[in-house]
Amino acid sequence: MASIPLKKKADPASFLGQWSMFFRQFVKHPGMIGSVIPSSPALVNSMLDRVDWQRTRLFVEYGPGVGTFTRPILERMHPDATLLAIDLNLDFVAWLEAQIDDPRLRVVNGSAADVRRFIAESGHLQADYILSGIPFSTLPDGVGEFICAETQRAIRPGGEFLVYQYSAYVRRLLTGQFSEVVERVEWRNIPPCRMFRAMKSESLAQAA
Numbered sequence: 001m002a003s004i005p006l007k008k009k010a011d012p013a014s015f016l017g018q019w020s021m022f023f024r025q026f027v028k029h030p031g032m033i034g035s036v037i038p039s040s041p042a043l044v045n046s047m048l049d050r051v052d053w054q055r056t057r058l059f060v061e062y063g064p065g066v067g068t069f070t071r072p073i074l075e076r077m078h079p080d081a082t083l084l085a086i087d088l089n090l091d092f093v094a095w096l097e098a099q100i101d102d103p104r105l106r107v108v109n110g111s112a113a114d115v116r117r118f119i120a121e122s123g124h125l126q127a128d129y130i131l132s133g134i135p136f137s138t139l140p141d142g143v144g145e146f147i148c149a150e151t152q153r154a155i156r157p158g159g160e161f162l163v164y165q166y167s168a169y170v171r172r173l174l175t176g177q178f179s180e181v182v183e184r185v186e187w188r189n190i191p192p193c194r195m196f197r198a199m200k201s202e203s204l205a206q207a208a
């Protein structure tokens with residue numbers, strides 16, 4: 001598939017620069033970040049290898065951090081598609097805006113809980129896929145349930161919620177909202193990571 005090359009606005013996007021930025025944010029906000037180092041390339045590939053890129057027009061990413069998934073998503077994405085990246089941490093938002101110059105990327109500062117508002121503000125109705133790296137097990141009480149319910153409404157029938165997590169906590173939240181949930185483990189990550197594909201049934205009418 002033809003892809004738009006990613007242009008860097010600033011230079012320090014080196015591997016070490018990304019790790020250092022990520023680690024500094026972990027020290028500042030351990031509960032919000034939930035991991036000491038970014039996801040591995042093996043995890044990124046495993047999470048993205050079943051996406052129907054040809055059909056995807058809106059892809060949403062929760063918790064892009066330093067862009068570990070953001071860049072590979074843009075490399076795979078259709079030239080006419082949009083990637084909406086939502087992060088609670090303003091430093092990560094500023095970092096991504098400085099590092100990735102791609103007209104298909106829209107980075108917003110806020111919570112995944114407001115995903116439907118962010119989708120509407122970007123001129124779309126629903127997402128084809130939503131990918132999440134946020135640490136569900138450390139969110140305040142009730143927030144994970146709310147985000148999963150809002151995500152289910154934000155995804156079109158036949159779309160998918162893709163979640164990677166170190167703990168199994170999120171499984172119960174996903175099975176409460178989605179018609180089918182498939183779980184795998186990617187061992188080539190530190191630590192090994194659970195991967196969930198939560199599918200929204202084709203037969204569900206579009207939620208308001």
Ligand SMILES: C[S@@+](CC[C@H](N)C(=O)[O-])C[C@H]1O[C@@H](n2cnc3c(N)ncnc32)[C@H](O)[C@@H]1O
Pocket residue numbers: 032033034035037038039062063064065066067068069086087088089092110111112113133134135
């Ligand atoms: C484990 S890091 C994942 C970073 C990157 N995607 C990766 O895989 O390396 C979790 C990210 O979720 C963000 N985050 C935490 N809670 C959030 C929320 N409620 N809404 C949006 N982003 C959130 C954090 O700021 C952080 O960027």
